Amino acid sequence: MEDFISKKTDRKTGIPNLVQLLRGQISSSELSSLLLEVYQQKSEDIQPAALLQQYRQNIYVQPADTDMIDMLEKELQLLRFLRQQQYEPVELSPVAQFGSCAAVGTVSQKKIITALRHTEVLADATNSLALHIADLKQRGIATAPGERLRFCTVHRHIRAMQLPSGKGYTPHFKIACMVAAGKDTGNFDFELTTCAEQMKHIYYLLHTLFNITDIYFKIQPRSGYKNGRALTDALMNYLSSHLPYKIISDDAPAENNYYKGIQFKAVVQLDGNEIEIADGGFVDWTQQLLGNNKERCFISGIGLSLLMKLS
Incomplete structure (x- = not known):
């Protein structure tokens, strides 16, 4: 699965061995800052209707069913x-x-x-x-x-x-x-x-x-x-x-x-x-x-x- 994801990422970005580059060439703090910026920008694209649909499909965010x-x-x-x-x-x-x-x-x-x-x-x-x-x-x-x-x-x-x-x-x-x-x-x-x-x-x-x-x-x-x-x-x-x-x-x-x-x-x-x-x-x-x-x-x-x- 990891190899499949890596190859797919390389193909879509046009950057060979991107996962290994991110792992070895930048620090954890730099990677965290990069991902924060990516998710900040992606969050700006989310519309309320899409948010509701994603909520319904995401099993990790549903409330517990206990008293x-x-x-x-x-x-x-x-x-x-x-x-x-x-x-x-x-x-x-x-x-x-x-x-x-x-x-x-x-x-x-x-x-x-x-x-x-x-x-x-x-x-x-x-x-x-x-x-x-x-x-x-x-x-x-x-x-x-x-x-x-x-x-x-x-x-x-x-x-x-x-x-x-x-x-x-x-x-x-x-x-x-x-x-x-x-x-x-x-x-x-x-x-x-x-x-x-x-x-x-x-x-x-x-x-x-x-x-x-x-x-x-x-x-x-x-x-x-x-x-x-x-x-x-x-x-x-x-x-x-x-x-x-x-x-x-x-x-x-x-x-x-x-x-x-x-x-x-x-x-x-x-x-x-x-x-x-x-x-x-x-x-x-x-x-x-x-x-x-x-x-x-x-x-x-x-x-x-x-x-x-x-x-």
């Missing part, structure tokens, strides 16, 4: 609960730093709505929270040595990708997120305790806010983590002795390079169907951002919009 007041009430209860559990709520910007998903994760920039001024529309709040944590740590204004940083948020995400089949999926949606960060202290202590902690909070929220009683968790091994098999075994043993929930091991999950070492999923029974409504796991983003393999980061998210529609 706004009910959603806000749920968000407030959720954030108050997580703050009581030492997860500090953060009001994130509607845009993220350009490359927030692609630079440290495995997400293609084509799945992100790229904006100007070195930004992109926020597609994953956990990436932005990890950046916030790395910034605090690098500037030396984080917590005391050995103490963990915990943040949470509820944010509307939007992703430019093919939607999954089934009821309730839309291009933009609310997700409740938790991110915890700390340092490796040996014996998988951070990974085990943080995974159990976030699973416990997710179970409570699903049960209390949405009155869901049929809930269980799946633990899935992932690549990219030294001693990953030992981590999975240690986690299953730890969870079985610390959490009273049904927890199963899924040793042959579908391919996923987003998480490292371990991933968990919360599965609920709604209207006779099993729905994977929340997930989480270990990521190496703070390791990459700070250049320190001792850094540890664990994230999770709950699909609030989907829950509101299905429960």
Whole structure:
């Protein structure tokens, strides 16, 4: 697709390798200024009737189909609960730093709505929270040595990708997120305790806010983590002795390079169907951002919009 677009652009402009020239010959600031001018001029050509027609055809700009007041009430209860559990709520910007998903994760920039001024529309709040944590740590204004940083948020995400089949999926949606960060202290202590902690909070929220009683968790091994098999075994043993929930091991999950070492999923029974409504796991983003393999980061998210529609 990229090669097709490049060739088409070259043909229409008469400038060979235009995409590569724009990438390599001008700075990001210059490119941003150029595109700002192009879009300024194109906006002057838009007529109101055409604007309305474009609005009707653009799936990314349509309002959400959830009860706004009910959603806000749920968000407030959720954030108050997580703050009581030492997860500090953060009001994130509607845009993220350009490359927030692609630079440290495995997400293609084509799945992100790229904006100007070195930004992109926020597609994953956990990436932005990890950046916030790395910034605090690098500037030396984080917590005391050995103490963990915990943040949470509820944010509307939007992703430019093919939607999954089934009821309730839309291009933009609310997700409740938790991110915890700390340092490796040996014996998988951070990974085990943080995974159990976030699973416990997710179970409570699903049960209390949405009155869901049929809930269980799946633990899935992932690549990219030294001693990953030992981590999975240690986690299953730890969870079985610390959490009273049904927890199963899924040793042959579908391919996923987003998480490292371990991933968990919360599965609920709604209207006779099993729905994977929340997930989480270990990521190496703070390791990459700070250049320190001792850094540890664990994230999770709950699909609030989907829950509101299905429960």
